[in-house]
Amino acid sequence: MTAITLIQAINQAMAYALKHDPDTLVFGEDVGHNGGVFRATDTLQERFGKERVVDTPLAESMIAGMAIGMASYGLKPIAEFQFMGFIYPAFNQIVSHAARLRNRTRGRLHCPLVFRAPYGGGIHAPEHHSESTEALFAHIPGLRVVIPSTPARAYGLLLAAWQDPDPVLFLEPKRIYRALKQEVPDDGKALPLDKAFLVREGKDLTLISWGACMQETLQAAQSLSQQGVESDVIDLASISPIDMETILNSVTKTGRCMIVHEAARQGGVGADIAARLAEEALCYLRAPVVRVTGYDTTMPYMALEKQYMPSVQRILKHAQTVMEFA
Amino acid sequence: MITSAPYQFSELAQFHVHRLQFMNEQSELTQALPAFATDETLLELYRLMCFTRSGDEKAVNLQRTGQCGTYPASTGQEAISTGIGHAMADSDVFCPYYRDQGTLLQRGVRWEDIYTYWGGDEAGNLIPEAVNTHDFPVSVPIASQFQYAAGIAFAMAYRGESNAVVATGGEGSTSEGDFHEALNLAGTHQLPLVVVINNNQWAISVPRDSQTSSQTIAQKGIAAGVDCLQVDGNDVIAVREAVALALEKARSKGGPTLIEALSYRLCDHTTADDFSRYADEAHLKAAKEHEPIARMRRYLTEHHQWNDDKENALLSDLNSHVQEAAQTYLNRSKPKIDDMFNHMYAHLPKELEEQRELAKEGY
Numbered sequence: 001m002t003a004i005t006l007i008q009a010i011n012q013a014m015a016y017a018l019k020h021d022p023d024t025l026v027f028g029e030d031v032g033h034n035g036g037v038f039r040a041t042d043t044l045q046e047r048f049g050k051e052r053v054v055d056t057p058l059a060e061s062m063i064a065g066m067a068i069g070m071a072s073y074g075l076k077p078i079a080e081f082q083f084m085g086f087i088y089p090a091f092n093q094i095v096s097h098a099a100r101l102r103n104r105t106r107g108r109l110h111c112p113l114v115f116r117a118p119y120g121g122g123i124h125a126p127e128h129h130s131e132s133t134e135a136l137f138a139h140i141p142g143l144r145v146v147i148p149s150t151p152a153r154a155y156g157l158l159l160a161a162w163q164d165p166d167p168v169l170f171l172e173p174k175r176i177y178r179a180l181k182q183e184v185p186d187d188g189k190a191l192p193l194d195k196a197f198l199v200r201e202g203k204d205l206t207l208i209s210w211g212a213c214m215q216e217t218l219q220a221a222q223s224l225s226q227q228g229v230e231s232d233v234i235d236l237a238s239i240s241p242i243d244m245e246t247i248l249n250s251v252t253k254t255g256r257c258m259i260v261h262e263a264a265r266q267g268g269v270g271a272d273i274a275a276r277l278a279e280e281a282l283c284y285l286r287a288p289v290v291r292v293t294g295y296d297t298t299m300p301y302m303a304l305e306k307q308y309m310p311s312v313q314r315i316l317k318h319a320q321t322v323m324e325f326a
Numbered sequence: 327m328i329t330s331a332p333y334q335f336s337e338l339a340q341f342h343v344h345r346l347q348f349m350n351e352q353s354e355l356t357q358a359l360p361a362f363a364t365d366e367t368l369l370e371l372y373r374l375m376c377f378t379r380s381g382d383e384k385a386v387n388l389q390r391t392g393q394c395g396t397y398p399a400s401t402g403q404e405a406i407s408t409g410i411g412h413a414m415a416d417s418d419v420f421c422p423y424y425r426d427q428g429t430l431l432q433r434g435v436r437w438e439d440i441y442t443y444w445g446g447d448e449a450g451n452l453i454p455e456a457v458n459t460h461d462f463p464v465s466v467p468i469a470s471q472f473q474y475a476a477g478i479a480f481a482m483a484y485r486g487e488s489n490a491v492v493a494t495g496g497e498g499s500t501s502e503g504d505f506h507e508a509l510n511l512a513g514t515h516q517l518p519l520v521v522v523i524n525n526n527q528w529a530i531s532v533p534r535d536s537q538t539s540s541q542t543i544a545q546k547g548i549a550a551g552v553d554c555l556q557v558d559g560n561d562v563i564a565v566r567e568a569v570a571l572a573l574e575k576a577r578s579k580g581g582p583t584l585i586e587a588l589s590y591r592l593c594d595h596t597t598a599d600d601f602s603r604y605a606d607e608a609h610l611k612a613a614k615e616h617e618p619i620a621r622m623r624r625y626l627t628e629h630h631q632w633n634d635d636k637e638n639a640l641l642s643d644l645n646s647h648v649q650e651a652a653q654t655y656l657n658r659s660k661p662k663i664d665d666m667f668n669h670m671y672a673h674l675p676k677e678l679e680e681q682r683e684l685a686k687e688g689y
Binding site: 061 | 452467479481484491510669676677
C-alpha cells in the first residue's frame with residue numbers, strides 16, 4: 001500500500017462516498033474539472049460525472065443553502081468552501097438553517113451534510129486565506145465541527161461526517177495537506193465523531209491541540225521528554241462537541257494542562273476547555289491552565305504569519321512556566 | 327444614459343416584462359377566465375381567502391390578549407397565498423416565508439399548528455397532516471429560504487423527478503444577496519423553482535420606493551436568466567394561473583420563474599409594529615379599495631348570486647373552525663425542558679445529556 005497525504009486521504013474518502021452512495025454529491029467552486037484549488041476533488045468529476053461533482057456559481061451562501069435543501073430532501077451533499085476565510089457569507093445559512101433545522105421542526109426535517117473548508121495559516125497565502133475561526137462555529141448548537149490532523153484521521157473522520165445524520169463542518173488544516181504521509185486503507189471505516197485521540201502518553205503534562213498545530217505540539221512533547229517531562233498529547237479532533245471525558249481523564253492524572261491552537265486566544269476553543277477544567281478539575285490542577293495560541297490580532301498577511309502561530313519554542317517556553325509552577 | 331455619448335453603440339439585447347390580470351379593481355373581467363376558474367373553484371378560492379383572514383384575525387386577537395407571541399398577519403394579501411396553494415400539487419415542495427398562511431392551510435398546516443408555532447413552541451412546525459413532509463417551516467431570516475429552495479429543486483432535478491419547489495418572500499427580500507444567488511443558481515441549472523414575491527409595498531416601515539429603483543421586482547429575474555412575470559396580486563385568479571403556468575413549466579424541465587405579485591399590506595408588519603407611524607392614510611384608503619376579498623365578493627355577488635345570507639353563513643362556519651383551532655392550541659400541553667434538548671442532534675452528545683439533566687434539576 002502506498003502512503004498518502006492528508007489531501008489524498010480526503011480525496012479517497014470522497015471517492016469512497018461517491019462510489020458507495022448514489023445520493024452523495026460533491027460541489028463547490030472549481031471542484032469539477034479543476035479538481036479544487038488544492039486538488040482535494042482531483043479526478044472525482046472524471047470518475048463520477050458532472051451530475052455528481054458539480055462546479056457551482058461563485059456564491060458561498062448559495063453553496064450552503066443548496067446543500068441544506070438537498071440534504072433535507074434526502075441527498076448527501078459534501079459541499080466545499082474554497083477557503084475558510086470566505087465562509088462568512090454562508091454564516092447565516094449554516095447558523096440559521098443547517099444547525100437548527102432538526103430542532104425547529106422537532107425532528108421532522110434534518111440536514112445530513114458535510115461542509116468542507118481548508119483553514120489555517122502557514123502556506124504564504126494571500127490575505128483572508130489563512131484564518132482559523134473554528135470557535136465561531138463551535139459556538140453554534142446543532143453543528144458539529146471536526147478537524148483532522150493526520151491522513152488516517154482525515155479519511156476516517158470525513159467518512160464519519162458523511163455518515164452522520166447531522167450537519168458537520170469539516171475543517172482541513174491546509175498547512176499539512178501534503179506534509180505527512182501514511183498508509184490509509186480504503187476500507188470505508190469511519191472513526192468515531194465526538195471523540196478526542198490520545199496520541200502520546202505521559203504522566204506529567206497534558207498537551208491539547210488540533211489540526212496543523214498538532215505537529216508543533218508533538219515536537220514540543222518530544223523535546224520535553226528529552227528534558228524528562230512526559231506528556232499526554234490529545235488531538236481534540238472534535239471541536240464541537242468537545243470530548244471532555246478524554247481531557248478530564250488526562251488532566252486529573254497530570255494536573256497540568258496546556259492548550260495549543262492557531263486561532264486567536266480570546267473566545268477561542270481553548271478558553272472553553274480551560275473553563276471546563278476550572279469547573280470540573282480544579283482540585284486536580286497543580287498549575288494554571290495555559291493557552292498557547294495565535295495573538296488577539298488579525299491573522300497577519302504572510303510576512304508575519306510565522307510569528308503569529310504557536311511555534312515549538314513558544315510551546316516550550318510556556319511549558320517551562322507550567323512545569324515550574326509549584 | 328452613457329449611450330448619449332457621441333459614439334456608435336450597438337444594441338445587444340432587449341428584455342420585456344409582462345403582467346397578468348383577469349379581474350380588475352372593479353371586479354370586471356379583463357379577459358376570458360382560465361379553464362380552472364369554474365364557479366365551484368372561484369367559490370373555493372373565496373372561501374380559502376376568507377379562512378385565511380379569519381384565522382389571522384384570531385391570531386392577532388390571541389396576541390392582543392396575551393395568549394400568543396408576535397404574529398405577522400397577511401391582511402389584504404390573501405389572494406397571493408391562496409392562489410399559490412391552490413396551484414401547487416402535493417408532490418411539489420413549499421418553502422414559505424411568514425406571510426403565506428393561505429398556502430399553508432392548503433399544505434396540511436392547521437390553524438392550531440400556526441398558533442402553536444407563533445405561540446412560541448417549535449412543535450407547531452411538526453405539521454402532522456402535511457401534504458408533503460419535505461415542506462419547510464416558515465423562514466424568519468429574510469431571503470434565506472430561496473437558497474435551500476433552490477437546493478431542493480436541484481435535488482429534484484438530480485433525481486429526475488417531475489415536481490417543483492415554490493418559495494416565497496416579500497419585496498424587501500429581493501434586496502438581499504440570497505435572493506439573487508438563488509435565482510442565479512436556478513437560472514444556471516434551469517431548476518424547477520418558482521419564486522413568488524409578495525410585493526406588498528412595505529418592508530416593515532420602508533416603502534417599496536426606498537427599497538429599489540428597479541421599475542418592477544419581476545425584472546430582477548432577467549439578469550439571472552429566469553423567466554419573469556408580474557401579476558395583480560389582488561386578483562386570486564391571476565395568481566393561481568400564473569403559479570400554475572410556472573409550475574407546469576418547471577415540472578416539464580422548462581426552468582425557473584420569478585413572479586411578482588402586487589398587493590398592499592393592509593395590516594401592521596407584525597403585532598409588534600404600528601402601521602400608523604409610517605403609513606399614509608390616503609394610500610391605505612385607496613389600497614383598501616383594491617383588496618382581494620372584496621373584489622371577489624363583488625364578482626360573486628354580480629355573477630353567482632352571492633348574498634349576505636351566504637356570506638354570513640360562510641363567515642360563521644369559518645369562525646367556528648378558527649375558534650376550535652384556537653381552543654385546541656390553548657389546550658395543548660406546554661413544551662417541556664426535554665423538548666429543548668431532544669432534537670438538537672440525532673444522537674444527543676453526552677455533554678447535552680448532562681445539561682438536560684441539570685436543567686431539569688433547576689441548575
